[in-house]
Amino acid sequence: MTSESTSPALDVDKLARYLQQHVPGFHGPVQATKFAGGQSNPTFLLDTPGGRYVLRRQPPGQLLKSAHAVDREFRVLSALGQTPVPVARAWHLCEDREVIGSMFYLMSYEEGRIFWNPALPEIDRDARRDYYASIVTTLAALHDVDVDAAGLSDYGRPGNYFQRQIELWTRQYRAAETEQIGPMEALIEWLPAHCPADTQRPSLVHGDFRIDNLIFTNDAPRVRAVLDWELSTLGNPLADLAYFCMCLRLPSTGDITGLRDQDRSTLGIPEEEEMVAQYCELRGLPGIANWNFYLAFSFFRLASIAQGVKARALQGNASNASALEVGGMVEPLASLAVELIA
Secondary structure, rough: OEEEEEEOOOOHHHHHHHHHHHHOOOOOEEEEEEEEOOOOOEEEEEEEEEEEEEEEEEOOOOOOOOOHHHHHHHHHHHOOOOOOOOOOOOEEEEEEOOOOOOOOEEOOOOOEEEEOOOOOOOOOOOHHHHHHHHHHHHHHHHHOOOOOOOOOOOOOOOOOHHHHHHHHHHHHHHHHHOOOOHHHHHHHHHHHHOOOHHHHHHOOOOOOOOOEEEEEEOOOOOOOEOOOOOOEEOOOOHHHHHHHHHHOOOOOOOOOOOOOHHHHHHHOOOOOHHHHHHHHHHHOOOOOOOOOOOHHHHHHHHHHHHHHHHHHHHHOOOOOOOHHHOEEEEEHHHHHHHHHHO
């Protein structure tokens, strides 16, 4: 993990006393540094004489009932620690809001590299395909987790996953709507009418599986830890695969960076068909029907999220200076989805 900025937001002395009582081997003093970025759950690097840890907390103040559920994140990390899925070690969940002002959990610090650009400019061309192969292998391993054996059989709601998601993100979009956008209206009509039936057992779904939510080892194309489980649930695993593959179709400029119009062969990045084929082989799938639906839904969901960012920016409540730029992506994202269903 990288990109930290100093923050005085934690009472580190009180925190150190608490963790010394509840985490084996933990002892202060503690130096806390907030990770930069737009995480909805503030995340801190803790430096101690005995090593480094990561603390992830709910933001202080009043919260929506189901938002910022760091206890769910802790639960899924704890469960995955016994599986082949690479995650940080979950050390402790504190539900006592008196300690630092909100619920938080402590996990291991995983040394490694995070890449923000899917073109992987930091990596030699000949190695980039191996990095993508590692990503797909990690995703397949996640979706192969036996949720019953992992104690996660009640981690999501029953019923058609995509049907619920379409309803959710349509509501979210309507609540944040600032103007009528033709491509979004087309998607709101088309998606529920073409939603495939869920015919397979629900898998654990990450919900935000993209390259900058992965830590790679420093010296090899291997995923060391999957980060940010805030949106995880049980559902259709193809949502994660399509969401990740969306990076191949997103514009190469702007706040949300992708690989559209770039020569992926020259870059050494595999094509979508190759990644989908690798995923299907790893999971024993004959192929994927309705692939364009899953991609279109991914663009629709991201557009709805961007609309929420735009609405908050116009209200003066946005969390970073690029919020209006993100908000400007709503129509382009929806148009990319409409291209897939035309």
